[in-house]
Amino acid sequence: MLLGDLPPAFLLGLAAVLGLLFGSFSNVVIYRLPRGENVAFPASHCTACNQPIAPYDNLPVLSFLLLRGRARCCKAKISWRYPVVELLGCLWALAVMRLLVLELPAEEPLWRAAALFVLYFALGLGLLCAIFIDLDYMILPDPLTLGGAALGLVTASLRGLGFVPALLGAAIGFGVVWLLFVEGYRRLRGYPGMGLGDAKLLLLTGAWFGWQGVLFALLAGSLLGTLLAIVVYVTRGQLPEPQGVIAEREELMAELASLEGPERAELEAELARDPLFAAPQTGLARARLAFGPFLSVATMAYALIGPELVTAYLQLGMS
Numbered sequence: 001m002l003l004g005d006l007p008p009a010f011l012l013g014l015a016a017v018l019g020l021l022f023g024s025f026s027n028v029v030i031y032r033l034p035r036g037e038n039v040a041f042p043a044s045h046c047t048a049c050n051q052p053i054a055p056y057d058n059l060p061v062l063s064f065l066l067l068r069g070r071a072r073c074c075k076a077k078i079s080w081r082y083p084v085v086e087l088l089g090c091l092w093a094l095a096v097m098r099l100l101v102l103e104l105p106a107e108e109p110l111w112r113a114a115a116l117f118v119l120y121f122a123l124g125l126g127l128l129c130a131i132f133i134d135l136d137y138m139i140l141p142d143p144l145t146l147g148g149a150a151l152g153l154v155t156a157s158l159r160g161l162g163f164v165p166a167l168l169g170a171a172i173g174f175g176v177v178w179l180l181f182v183e184g185y186r187r188l189r190g191y192p193g194m195g196l197g198d199a200k201l202l203l204l205t206g207a208w209f210g211w212q213g214v215l216f217a218l219l220a221g222s223l224l225g226t227l228l229a230i231v232v233y234v235t236r237g238q239l240p241e242p243q244g245v246i247a248e249r250e251e252l253m254a255e256l257a258s259l260e261g262p263e264r265a266e267l268e269a270e271l272a273r274d275p276l277f278a279a280p281q282t283g284l285a286r287a288r289l290a291f292g293p294f295l296s297v298a299t300m301a302y303a304l305i306g307p308e309l310v311t312a313y314l315q316l317g318m319s
């Protein structure tokens with residue numbers, strides 16, 4: 001069977017439904033992965049009162065609207081982020097189908113078109129989870145970054161990149177960030193400019209898109225992050241800290257208060273070395289900003305329209 005045998009409208013409809021369903025699953029991953037819970041079991045339950053959620057109350061976007069944003073069991077408010085993540089999953093699936101799959105020639109074998117859809121769909125969902133987890137906790141879980149990188153490496157030939165360019169891209173992605181922004185920056189200024197998680201994320205970008213993708217993600221990600229930081233700083237006066245970071249600092253402060261003598265001095269010295277636990281900084285230059293979301297968005301953009309963006313940029317430079 002060939003790709004051209006199926007009508008595009010059917011494929012787009014299928015993508016929309018899959019996007020909503022797996023967007024809903026992404027919400028589960030975003031909630032459970034940083035808490036160390038199993039993402040597949042048990043079935044969804046209310047995060048406020050722990051009651052199981054009936055399937056008819058667990059429909060993507062629709063249930064949120066029908067229930068007017070409140071849980072049926074205990075009337076607890078449901079975060080607006082749930083329907084937003086579901087819609088983003090839907091948009092991503094539609095974009096992958098339209099820009100990557102339906103651009104393939106009609107003679108493309110259906111199995112390969114389907115495989116490419118599944119791969120890029122999974123990549124975007126993984127990055128979507130990484131974005132929201134990093135915003136909340138300033139961590140990028142290894143199952144998402146390293147797992148995604150492994151998927152990129154083993155499918156490089158199928159995707160037309162080639163295994164060697166993928167391996168090289170992964171090494172460059174990790175190496176550049178680690179050398180310049182983690183180790184180099186730390187030696188220069190006493191604290192790292194990016195985390196090891198960011199290096200692992202660019203390992204993923206390199207495994208999927210080679211060194212060109214790494215370069216693009218670093219440049220576009222920095223530009224995006226800087227612009228957004230300036231906008232937030234100008235409008236609000238300071239950059240907000242992630243909830244998870246604030247909670248963790250308070251927890252450690254409580255622990256510190258309960259300790260005495262050499263144990264206390266040891267923990268104090270340890271905290272002094274960790275920029276995340278120093279008192280909040282309000283200056284823009286030292287503001288802490290999760291960089292993962294911007295790298296992830298840039299990687300997603302590169303997946304959809306990377307070659308076109310690079311060509312347009314080069315033409316801009318030559319004219």
Ligand SMILES: [Zn+2]
Pocket residue numbers: 046047048049050051071072073074075076
């Ligand atoms: Zn409840």
